[in-house]
Amino acid sequence: MTLTQLRAFALVARLGSLRAAALELGISEPAVSSALAALRLDLGDALFVRSGGGIALTPGGRMLADHAQEIVGLADKARWDVAHAEAARPELRVLATAAFAEHAAGRLFDVFTKWVPAASVDVVVESAADVAALLTDRAYDIALGARPSKADEATMEVVPFLRYQRVLVAARSHRLSSLTGPIPLPQLLAPQWFAGSAGIEEQTEEGRWLSHLAGVPRIVRLTSETDALAAVRAGEGIMLALAHAVAGELESGSLVRLPVAGTPVGGLWWATILDRGRAGITARILQRFVTTAEATAAMVAPGGSRGLSGRGSKVHVALWT
Known part of the structure; x- marks a missing residue:
């Protein structure tokens, strides 16, 4: 499980579409599909199924979506904190x-x-x-x-x-x-x-x-x-x-x-x-x-x-x- 895979899944879960997630990430739809396939294999869960032109999350997918959003948010904050550490002040x-x-x-x-x-x-x-x-x-x-x-x-x-x-x-x-x-x-x-x-x-x-x-x-x-x-x-x-x-x-x-x-x-x-x-x-x-x-x-x-x-x-x- 990698941060790239979680970021792709979090966007798919939020936007309801692989294509929309690919546009948001600025990568191809097959690249998103590949990241999700690796994540599904690693976790042993389908995570989502295609439904009515979009996707429907499985119970495992809904559980992962909550964790993925938080992990990605924490990673982005950590990246910003490290980049600005030298001039950092307490920011709220x-x-x-x-x-x-x-x-x-x-x-x-x-x-x-x-x-x-x-x-x-x-x-x-x-x-x-x-x-x-x-x-x-x-x-x-x-x-x-x-x-x-x-x-x-x-x-x-x-x-x-x-x-x-x-x-x-x-x-x-x-x-x-x-x-x-x-x-x-x-x-x-x-x-x-x-x-x-x-x-x-x-x-x-x-x-x-x-x-x-x-x-x-x-x-x-x-x-x-x-x-x-x-x-x-x-x-x-x-x-x-x-x-x-x-x-x-x-x-x-x-x-x-x-x-x-x-x-x-x-x-x-x-x-x-x-x-x-x-x-x-x-x-x-x-x-x-x-x-x-x-x-x-x-x-x-x-x-x-x-x-x-x-x-x-x-x-x-x-x-x-």
């Missing part, structure tokens, strides 16, 4: 889910890089659904924000670090703001709901709460929750806002918390790394740091968001050094 690749990135990441890393002044922190916003896969592939060292699924946690170390609440809010001028009892579902679903670019992700507590409603609201995604809140202030609709982010406006009366069953929705942000010592030391330091009082105070500081600003379809920031 952070996956941030959207709400955490917007509302807390900036202040957190302002403080963290005073703790670890030599660290270089690279932050990318990704979907909550991709947390486990991207950590397993070693695309990132740590994930901050939404929790991975229960099924994926067997290979992860998951630590809660910030409890939050989501409240349904509207402008004082909105027609729902005058209601004093629990709002009937038809009235609740009638107006537009606003959210940030990720919407209301299924993997979050607010996503699970929404899935239990006997109906689906019209959710308008804007570029950020800050923009969504601006639309709410203008009376255009309602949104599930972070309670600590809108506390001042609720107190002043410019926004109104709507009386809705099941709210406020309580949730947690989590710091996730690979288990069994597979995470780097800087990731472990950050995982411990986010649970400290200093980190919590920074993340919930009043005065509005101090998060990441997006460029294009993803957020990619390397500002903290």
Whole structure:
């Protein structure tokens, strides 16, 4: 079993095609086929069968696909580390889910890089659904924000670090703001709901709460929750806002918390790394740091968001050094 064979198999398993894997690797399809034949012979398993113009993995193939992705990712990281060893500084690749990135990441890393002044922190916003896969592939060292699924946690170390609440809010001028009892579902679903670019992700507590409603609201995604809140202030609709982010406006009366069953929705942000010592030391330091009082105070500081600003379809920031 060689790294070249595993790399070819990992791509075939992910792309579902020998031809697509060959194009990705920049080699011929027979070369990919030869690598896979040697791997099948070595392991004594067919690994995959052709099906409907593509491939279907055998049980052994599915098992190998998980290992192959991780081994290839680790090999690529080792190659990069060796090539850059002379000028290396502690580098941290952070996956941030959207709400955490917007509302807390900036202040957190302002403080963290005073703790670890030599660290270089690279932050990318990704979907909550991709947390486990991207950590397993070693695309990132740590994930901050939404929790991975229960099924994926067997290979992860998951630590809660910030409890939050989501409240349904509207402008004082909105027609729902005058209601004093629990709002009937038809009235609740009638107006537009606003959210940030990720919407209301299924993997979050607010996503699970929404899935239990006997109906689906019209959710308008804007570029950020800050923009969504601006639309709410203008009376255009309602949104599930972070309670600590809108506390001042609720107190002043410019926004109104709507009386809705099941709210406020309580949730947690989590710091996730690979288990069994597979995470780097800087990731472990950050995982411990986010649970400290200093980190919590920074993340919930009043005065509005101090998060990441997006460029294009993803957020990619390397500002903290």
